[in-house]
């Protein structure tokens with residue numbers, strides 16, 4: 430038995446108004462001129478794949494999907510596979526979310542808006558290379574709240590240079606979002622932030638994340654995944670399926686798919702993506718078929734991300750007998766009632782715990 434939910438469709442929109450100093454996502458500032466071609470390519474890519482399996486959730490992520498204008502948003506939804514989606518998420522940035530776009534999103538049937546705030550401090554935002562102010566973020570949130578009966582989610586990063594995270598968190602919670610994602614800063618090699626010599630303070634980072642967990646819970650949002658908190662009923666169904674190792678179809682540059690036992694990823698080169706799709710070729714960069722212990726391990730490490738944990742079965746317990754015992758001994762995981770969960774300590778050392786489930790499966794001691 431698995432924890433997977435209904436299948437999802439992910440669509441990647443790789444356009445941005447600029448490049449943030451910490452960002453390693455596939456995104457291309459200054460390429461807005463390619464948007465019309467890209468929207469046509471998304472439709473063509475879906476056709477190239479042949480009949481798609483039934484999907485129940487749709488997630489438009491980026492990059493910055495709100496770089497599309499209102500008419501382009503309408504065109505995007507018209508070109509995507511039509512379905513009766515139970516949840517439609519759209520990621521938006523404060524610098525581009527306006528009334529016209531919100532109206533287009535409402536007409537398109539969007540049910541969740543995920544707003545990238547990262548911080549609510551102008552100095553921190555500027556140093557991180559963001560192109561909006563804290564006030565613009567608040568305005569975007571208020572417009573979004575007034576603009577539709579949707580679930581509103583905010584993203585914050587914890588550990589940005591010069592950040593008082595406690596203040597950022599209080600400012601974000603004051604807006605009463607339905608869902609909050611808090612990501613510890615990942616310093617990616619080659620990004621301007623990494624090259625600047627900035628060194629994250631790991632002890633402080635952990636202290637801040639501990640504080641976040643307690644303060645967000647006190648605000649009535651349940652901690653349901655390592656980085657995610659939601660009011661009851663506002664969890665991301667799309668992502669719950671992902672953490673349940675469920676199937677999803679990805680469309681667009683760099684989009685990943687998991688279907689019929691195969692994990693694949695499209696090329697992250699925008700020009701190549703467009704050229705291949707336009708010449709009738711599927712824009713695949715890689716694909717692999719996990720099997721045996723590797724496949725089980727993937728289910729374990731994805732499932733442990735959820736606070737509700739992972740449903741255990743005899744195969745999963747038996748194949749990783751030594752690993753489960755080792756993780757329990759180290760205080761990172763507990764097993765109870767047929768489920769395995771990360772402990773509070775395990776939440777902060779999750780990557781260490783997850784490494785037990787990745788080949789060559791060496792038990793740490």
Ligand SMILES: C[S@@+](CC[C@H](N)C(=O)[O-])C[C@H]1O[C@@H](n2cnc3c(N)ncnc32)[C@H](O)[C@@H]1O
Nearest residue numbers: 451452491492493545584585586612613614615
């Ligand atoms: C797909 S990204 C981009 C969303 C949107 N374009 C934005 O910038 O607000 C989704 C989220 O990942 C997080 N993120 C991106 N880069 C990160 C990094 N280096 N470390 C931690 N979190 C990061 C941010 O919170 C961001 O909102």
Ligand code: SF4
Nearest residue numbers: 445448449452456492
């Ligand atoms: S963080 Fe978001 S807005 Fe900034 S470059 Fe990355 S995808 Fe674009």
